[in-house]
Amino acid sequence: MVTVNGQFPGPRIVAREGDRLLIEVINNANTNITIHWHGIRQLQTGWADGPSYVTQCPIQVGQRYVYNYTIVNQRGTLLWHAHFSWLRASVYGPIIILPKRGIPYPFAKPHKEIPIIFGEWFNADPETIISQALQTGGGPKVSDAYTINGLPGPLYNCSAKDTFKIKVEAGKTYLLRLINAALNDDLFFSIANHTLIVVETDAVYVKPFEIETILITPGQTTNVLLKTKPHFPGATFLMAARPYATGLGTFDNSTVAGLLEYELPTNMSHLKSSTQKVPVFKPALPALNDTLFAAKYSSRLRSLASAQYPANVPRRVDKRFFFTTGLGTNPCPKNQTCQGPNGTKFAASINNISFSLPSTALLQSHFYGQSNGVYISDFPAKPIIPFNYTSTTPTNNTMVVNGNKVVTLPFNATVELVLQDTSILGAESHPLHLHGFNFFVVGQGFGNYDPVMDPPKFNLQDPVEKNTVGVPSGGWIAMRFQADNPGVWLMHCHYEAHMNWGLRMAWVVLDGKLPNQQLPAPPGDLPKC
Template sequence: MAALLFCVLVSSILTEPASCTTRHYTFNIVQKNVTRLCKTKSIITVNGKFPGPRLIAREGDQVLVKVVNNVTNNITLHWHGIRQLRSGWSDGPAYVTQCPIQTGQNYTYNFTITGQRGTLFWHAHISWLRSTLHGPIIILPKKNETYPFRKPYKEVPIIFGEWWNADPEAVISEALQTGGGPNVSDAYTINGRPGPSYNCSSKDTFKLKVKPGKTYLLRLINAAMNDELFFGIANHTLTIVEADAVYVKPFSTSVVVITPGQTTNVLLKTKSHHPNATFIMAAQPYSTGQGTFDNSTVTAFLEYEGKNPSNKNAIFTPTLPQFNATSFVANFTKKFRSLNNPKYTIANVPQKVDKQFFFTVGLGTTPCNQNSTCAGPNGTKFAASVNNVSFALPATALLQAHFSKKSNGIYTTDFPTNPQNPFNYTGTPPNNTLVSNGTRLVSLPFNTSVELVLQDTSILGAESHPLHLHGFNFFIVGEGFGNYDPTNDPLNFNLVDPVERNTVGVPSGGWVAIRFLTDNPGVWFMHCHFDVHTSWGLRMAWIVLDGPLPSQQLPPPPFDLPKC
């Protein structure tokens, strides 16, 4: 611990940190008054910043983050996409790997970044606190190693978020009480700013100043709570080079699709001259569900340095797809391929499968309390489920119960490996929309190769679901529309260079197949990254047992692990 090095993050444009192998951060959770859309409200922040501070490290570095809770809410932080190899105690989801950090308490997250480089992000992982508690994780290559592309002139994080004039905690609390859908956000944000397309917000706009003839690396992060997004920059092409901290085969596009929980690095090559123009950067939602959503557009400005201010300044706007452009999204996602380059990253997709799982994901209902009527379908409450199980979080952390071998009354390991009552998943919905409730997990031996098919259902309307798996990256070996065909669809799986991610959008009215290896002991959450669906129960967890070697076993919990 004496060798801890404090890395200071101060620049608005990414600057390279000092060389260090252990990076030490202190995240103070504090209230901060912030004004957006001409309304001032107190929000929960890290170190008074919204979005929060950048965590910058190199591949191979150890990272220690001391989190001090100075607010009345219980807090946990999740380091989204970090593999957490044998460091599950630092993963962060409340009541899965830890009890929350209570008021006046602190906890030090301790993990090492192994085999990852690119962009990830950190965020709160309890209730809806991540609406304001989030920030970038920037993983630089090891010292003296290079990118698999020309080094950019500058690197700029671009974080998409959602803003509520109300308290988001009150929004989800009311929705869970009434059983109906929560109020949608009042605006989207780019780097915390709504931009001029919203009332009373023209001065609250992110501006990216660029020089002609330069290459910029934009680190895109979708931290929005409940919306997938289209993003584009007027009259500029973007080249995608990395997804979820894994290099991909580069491809160019004018529009990026990014789901909540996903990160995407893109190269922006600026024009060779000084155009007397402002180019709008815009993001707007992709949505296929039947519920309401914030159908608005957030904008920011890209402007060239050194242009003649006396000349007329033209404004160009990007053309983005319609909000329900499912075919565009499908064509876009199929372009992603692992770089599969021995120098940078190899697509070690499991060629054989030890365990196969088929999980349905979607919405359903639960009964309302006796003698009362709820705001969900036909007087019920909205619920969400995996294989018709709406996951109930326990009162103590699952990882602690697993490690201490005291699971009785906390969880069972009988999560269904297939739907208990098969039906036409994308056809006419069944009459019975009720889901079951429970804390049921899947337990797997160490080093098991898993194939998991995630199937969307149309019970309350087909819609896409961004599924995030903690503790692992996975390979997306196949996807399609309609019901998954276990005989014919695997014939078209890509087992050579499939993209490797930690968050995947299950197609609306379709399916996606992923493979991963259980090489990380612990308890690992998997859930929809639409927070409303997670709140309704679209979540489950995997137990990965210890392997035979000491290096394959989960160490004991740290001394300062929070108590429930």
């Protein structure tokens, strides 16, 4: 098991908006590695973004690399994680960005702040699991448990002592910084008999709203306020998370739990022994495939859109794209038995192109003008062959095209991108993460996107601002962003299995004319392939 500084989850990074971070990563593992600072904009610091073979070659065994970047106009909760193979299963941790000194939260100051990071636990080696899956072409083995801050909790066999606990005082407000670092599953989360107030997602403040259960995809973060009850001395409540699953494949159908324990006031400490008999209250979570809940929850997220925190949605659009996302197949190699559909190998694609990483980093190739043989700038702006994307009738052709194709954008271009789920091998939600940018989710819906009827309904006033968004199962989302960050930026499904199968692509953003619009030369210690 690979860990950082011997910790699982890894160390907590706490910084302030405007801070410059220097983080030295020394690879003492027996495999190559990179670290991605998920959600950090990396303005003019693309060399520090971290995805292997995209912005850097991996840090080889025994080597080191210093990630050097500044946090610009961001505050809130993010995460860091490995971005090489399945090392993210154990190599991850929270990033907490505090506001600049003297600038308060746009909500009441909490009594205490508590990071809660969800993960997955595998009894087998995750690297072996994905290696075998890619060789056989079938779906990888699912995890054996989910975890909260590294602990599986009392609902798994023999794990009662390995339970994350929060001790709270009655009548106080707590800020819970929720992070989904799981490899392959969206998660519902709730605390029995308590209401949560959502105040932030993906390190962007939102209009507060109350809800009993939240949904969080891999790579997403959500800050919630928890107001404790005034009259529950000594009571214990279960906080639980379990998957939201939409695909036809297998998944870990289990529940991870922690405990919310109310402390006894000093003048009631003599009652401690009797309170041990108080029952533990359990939350009611939505059904495993409750797609309607998922859609309603995501539609409630709205940017704060205040004078201090405006929603700068691009109104003028320079480039429009329509991308399909979904699963497909690759032919089985000769003299090999494959375990995918009808004897094929599972694949995944965007606009039917399954992206396989090159043997050298895309950003280096772009910076030095040596892209020939590494990538081609002809990624299609829309599907080459349109079809009924969400039809329930099975298609005869599930094959994808393999290639290293990218989209090239001029500096500062405004982009509108529609992401459409496909049902080729069954409709399924896909959490899409865009590196290097935040984007505004201006529209969403079920069925096939209608380019005539749907755009007039877009929200351009206060849409939620994200870095990771769930494309609805059997539906679509529309996003807008401004390409104001030169470099090469990966966009991919944050289900690790889908990314390994090729559900990823890259945007190349060209330099602008001014010095602060150009990507600097790479650092001297940038790893070599």
